[in-house]
Amino acid sequence: MHRFSRILLTAAALLAMPTAALAMTETVWNFLDGQVPGGDSWRYSGIDVPQTTPEGLRVTASNDDGSMLVDLALPHPTQVVYITLASRTDETAKFLWHRRADVPGNLLELPFTITGGGTEQTVALDLDPYPQWDARTDAIGLSFPQGSDVLLREIRFSHWNIFDQTMEVAKSFWIFPKFNPYNINFIWGPVITFNPVGTESIFSTLPPRGRSGMWLLYAALIVVAGGLIAYGIWKGKKQSLVVIFFLAYAAVWILFDVRMGAEILSYVKNDYDTYLSKPMGQRIFRTYLSFNDMMDRTAPWLEDVEELGVLRETSPIIAMTRYFSLPATVVEPDGPRPDVKLWLVYHRDDVTVDGEGRLTVGGVPWSAPGRIVEQLDTRAFLFRTTQQ
Missing domain, CATH: 3.40.1010 (Cobalt-precorrin-4 Transmethylase; domain 1)
Structure with missing residues (x-):
């Protein structure tokens, strides 16, 4: 009976583990109600003295372009940074970071757009596709152009577990780009991402924001080949293992071929939905x-x-x-x-x-x-x- 209970507990733990692992790891910096995460460690340049308010941290750059930097030591890596703010005017700001391997003061930047009007907005910066990004950066900051008047409300640093990332890889593998005249010159093939923000915006820029899905093919073949070689050395069999390898190669190739065919069919479906099935005067090609x-x-x-x-x-x-x-x-x-x-x-x-x-x-x-x-x-x- 005791042994049966242990088996049940072990099975329950194994079933529960993926659910817990799917949870996103996140650190939230809240600037509402006079809070300033990082406190006095923020370093300001070209920015007026920030004002703490119940609605957030008011940051103004009256006379020059301004920046604000702070050291960072998060307990987890970061894939996406969410910045929640408000501004009365349209601005082009920059997210700044320092790579641990770089010399002090050498900062990298990623521009982003703030829409004016004074309404709250959240900008999601997917940093995964950029090789310059350091997921465990030791300093981050924001830069605003002269004349900016921004209300900073929240910064979130998000990271997804391996299970979530695997799901996003599978989803992005089956996302197809829209047909464009340049498609014949840019045959992207499958493009994969590792977080929901990347999946949503995968083909919003040229080149796409993601990594080539062909690496899945290479990785699968390397894993199969490595496993077969190890098994062959252990069992002393070779000929049948070669057949198994080529069967695995054919299976992966068929998967990619199905994906490419589905992409072509998606263009056909779009043409039917937007042009062939519409009456004259409503057709879009x-x-x-x-x-x-x-x-x-x-x-x-x-x-x-x-x-x-x-x-x-x-x-x-x-x-x-x-x-x-x-x-x-x-x-x-x-x-x-x-x-x-x-x-x-x-x-x-x-x-x-x-x-x-x-x-x-x-x-x-x-x-x-x-x-x-x-x-x-x-x-x-x-x-x-x-x-x-």
């Missing part, structure tokens, strides 16, 4: 947004014209416009063209229709009188002159 839809709506107006005048913003759409407009010729005049009957105005806020019904560019008439015959979107329209 990848990074071209509503352009393809607009050209389909333009086609009936091209049947009796030889030229299509285009007034556009700086964008690469002109080549596609020429293709969709055939056999009509696309012209981009650099001056008035009253002989052009049909005009496509695409995202040009300086183009309007004057009181006489003419297209004007910066107030200068460019067309014969006419009217807008098709509003393609909020900033694009077709203009047709009334001349015969």
Whole structure:
């Protein structure tokens, strides 16, 4: 009976261990109600004397760019730093840190944006992807530009356990980038992250914030090869182990192939959801947004014209416009063209229709009188002159 109880206790401990291990380790610095974690150890440069308030620590840099630094000795490594603050104006601040291996005073920095308006906001800085980051840094700080008036409310230093990190690796492995014209030049493959903040913003920048998932393939093959070699030395078997290794290699390869195929299918699904299944006037095609839809709506107006005048913003759409407009010729005049009957105005806020019904560019008439015959979107329209 005693032995059975020990078995039950051991099983319960093993079942409970992952749950406890999934907990995030976090250190919170609260600046509310006059508190200043770190106390007098903060070192200020270019910053007015900070004011403690019930709403947080008020930090101002009236005459110059300012910074505030403090030594750090946390009981755990840090992957993500959360900074909660408020500012009346938009600012570009910087998070500062010192690597233990660097000389004193040599600081690294990561810029971040503060949105004005005075409302509380939390900026999540995922430091995992940066090789310059020291997870056990011995000093951190903040830098604010001249004129800043910021209310600092909280700083949190977060670290996830190995179980949580494994879950984020699995989740990020199956996250696909959105289709872009540059995809053919940047074949990222799977990108993995190790915390929820990194997973959420994985493809928000170029290059992606994360590590290549190919390391999973290499690691799996190394582990399998090492295990088979050790087993072969122990048992004295070799030939069958080679077969097992190549079977393991094939299994991992198939996993990656399935992942790549799923990425292509995700583009197909997105095209169906945003373009193929939508009625005309609501279709969005990848990074071209509503352009393809607009050209389909333009086609009936091209049947009796030889030229299509285009007034556009700086964008690469002109080549596609020429293709969709055939056999009509696309012209981009650099001056008035009253002989052009049909005009496509695409995202040009300086183009309007004057009181006489003419297209004007910066107030200068460019067309014969006419009217807008098709509003393609909020900033694009077709203009047709009334001349015969």
